[in-house]
Amino acid sequence: xxxxxxxxxxxxxxxxxxxxxxxxxxxxxxxxxxxxxxxxxxxxxxxxxxxxxxxxxxxxxxxxxxxxxxxxxxxxxxxxxxxxxxxxxxxxxxxxxxxxxxxxxxxxxxxxxxxxxxxxxxxxxxxxxxxxxxxxxxxxxxxxxxxxxxxxxxxxxxxxxxxxxxxxxxxxxxxxxxxxxxxxxxxxxxxxxxxxxxxxxxxxxxxxxxxxxxxxxxxxxxxxxxxxxxxxxxxxxxxxxxxxxxxxxxxxxxxxxxxxxxxxxxxxxxxxxxxxxxxxxxxxxxxxxxxxxxxxxxxxxxxxxxxxxxxxxxxxxxxxxxxxxxxxxxxxxxxxxxxxxxxxxxxxxxxxxxxxxxxxxxxxxxxxxxxxxxxxxxxxxxxxxxxxxxxx
Numbered sequence: 237x238x239x240x241x242x243x244x245x246x247x248x249x250x251x252x253x254x255x256x257x258x259x260x261x262x263x264x265x266x267x268x269x270x271x272x273x274x275x276x277x278x279x280x281x282x283x284x285x286x287x288x289x290x291x292x293x294x295x296x297x298x299x300x301x302x303x304x305x306x307x308x309x310x311x312x313x314x315x316x317x318x319x320x321x322x323x324x325x326x327x328x329x330x331x332x333x334x335x336x337x338x339x340x341x342x343x344x345x346x347x348x349x350x351x352x353x354x355x356x357x358x359x360x361x362x363x364x365x366x367x368x369x370x371x372x373x374x375x376x377x378x379x380x381x382x383x384x385x386x387x388x389x390x391x392x393x394x395x396x397x398x399x400x401x402x403x404x405x406x407x408x409x410x411x412x413x414x415x416x417x418x419x420x421x422x423x424x425x426x427x428x429x430x431x432x433x434x435x436x437x438x439x440x441x442x443x444x445x446x447x448x449x450x451x452x453x454x455x456x457x458x459x460x461x462x463x464x465x466x467x468x469x470x471x472x473x474x475x476x477x478x479x480x481x482x483x484x485x486x487x488x489x490x491x492x493x494x495x496x497x498x499x500x501x502x503x504x505x506x507x508x509x510x511x512x513x514x515x516x517x518x519x520x521x522x523x524x525x526x527x528x529x530x531x532x533x534x535x536x537x538x539x540x541x542x543x544x545x546x547x548x549x550x551x552x553x554x555x556x557x558x559x560x561x562x563x564x565x566x567x568x569x570x571x572x573x574x575x576x577x578x579x580x581x582x583x584x585x586x587x588x589x590x591x592x593x594x595x596x597x598x599x600x601x602x603x604x605x606x607x608x609x610x611x612x613x614x615x616x617x618x619x620x621x622x623x624x625x626x627x628x
Contacts, residue, residue, distance in 0.1 A: 261384035263454035288343030289574035295347020315348030323403025371492030389475030447572025488539030507541030
C-alpha cells in the first residue's frame with residue numbers, strides 16, 4: 237500500500253479529530269452537569285474537563301516505551317477502543333467519582349493516540365509538506381471540537397449524562413485504523429530526557445502557555461455565561477458560541493500554510509496577541525456582542541498557535557519526532573489543560589474580587605503577556621531552516 241495514500245492520510249488526520257474531544261467536548265454540558273451535581277464544588281465539576289489531561293501526560297511520557305513493544309496500528313487501535321468505551325460508559329454512571337475514574341481511563345487512551353496524530357505526519361511526509369499537514373491536523377482537531385461540542389450541547393439538553401455518548405464517534409476512526417493504517421515499528425532512541433526538553437523547549441513551553449490560556453475558555457465560559465445577571469445565555473446559545481469558536485479555529489488551520497509562507501517571522505506573535513485581545517473583550521463585555529467577538533479572536537489564536545508550534549517541533553524532530561518531541565508537545569498541551577483551572581481559579585480569588593465574574597479572563601490577560609514575552613525571547617530558536625521556510 238502507498239503509505240502516502242489518501243486513505244492513510246485521512247486515517248492519521250482522523251486521530252486529530254478525536255483527541256480534542258478528551259476534555260473540551262464536555263465543556264458545553266458543564267452547566268447542566270453542575271445543576272445535577274449541585275452539592276459538589278465547581279472545581280470537582282471542572283475536573284470532568286481537565287482530569288483526562290493529567291493521565292494523557294503520564295501516558296505521553298511513557299509513549300517511547302510503548303513503541304518499543306508494539307507497532308503503530310496496535311497502539312492506535314487499542315487506544316481508540318479504550319477511548320470509545322471509557323468515554324461513553326459514563327452515560328450509565330450517576331456517581332461523580334466513578335465518572336472521574338472513567339475520565340482518567342479516557343486520558344490514558346488519548347495519551348496513546350495523540351503522539352501518533354502528529355508524529356506519523358513527520359514519519360511519512362517530508363519537511364516541506366509538514367506546515368500544510370500540521371494545519372490540516374489542527375483543522376481536523378478543531379472540526380472534532382465543532383462536532384463534539386455541538387452534539388454534546390444538544391445531548392445535554394436531553395439529559396446531563398447523554399453528553400457522554402458523543403465519544404461513540406471514536407468508532408469511525410477505529411474502523412479506519414483497522415482497515416487502512418500501516419503497521420509500522422517506530423524507531424526509538426532511548427527515553428524522553430532533559431536533553432530533548434532543552435532542545436525543543438521553545439515549542440514545549442509555548443504549548444504549555446497556549447493551553448493554560450486557551451483552557452480558561454472551556455472551563456469557565458458555560459458557567460459564567462449561564463449564571464450571571466449580565467448575560468444569562470441559554471445552553472443552546474452557549475453551545476453555538478463555543479461551536480463558532482471551533483469553526484473559526486478549523487478554518488484558520490486550513491489556511492495555516494499560507495500564513496507560514498507569507499509572514500513566517502510574524503506568525504509566532506499572532507496567537508498571544510489574539511488571545512490577549514480575546515480575553516480583553518471578555519473582561520469588557522456587558523452583552524453578547526463582545527462575547528462573540530472575544531470568542532472569534534480566541535478561535536483565531538488557537539487555530540494559528542497549535543499548528544505553528546507543532547510545525548516548528550516536527551521539522552526539528554524529523555522522522556524521530558513521534559518518539560521524541562511529539563510526546564513532549566502532547567504532554568505539554570495536556571499539562572496546560574490540566575493545570576489551567578488549578579491555577580486560574582485560585583489566582584482569580586487572590587487578585588480579584590470573588591464577585592468579579594470576569595476574574596478568570598483577567599488572569600488570562602496576564603498569561604497572554606507572559607506568552608508574548610516567551611515567544612519574543614525564543615524567536616531565534618523558533619525559526620525554520622531557510623529552505624524549509626521557503627518551501628512553505
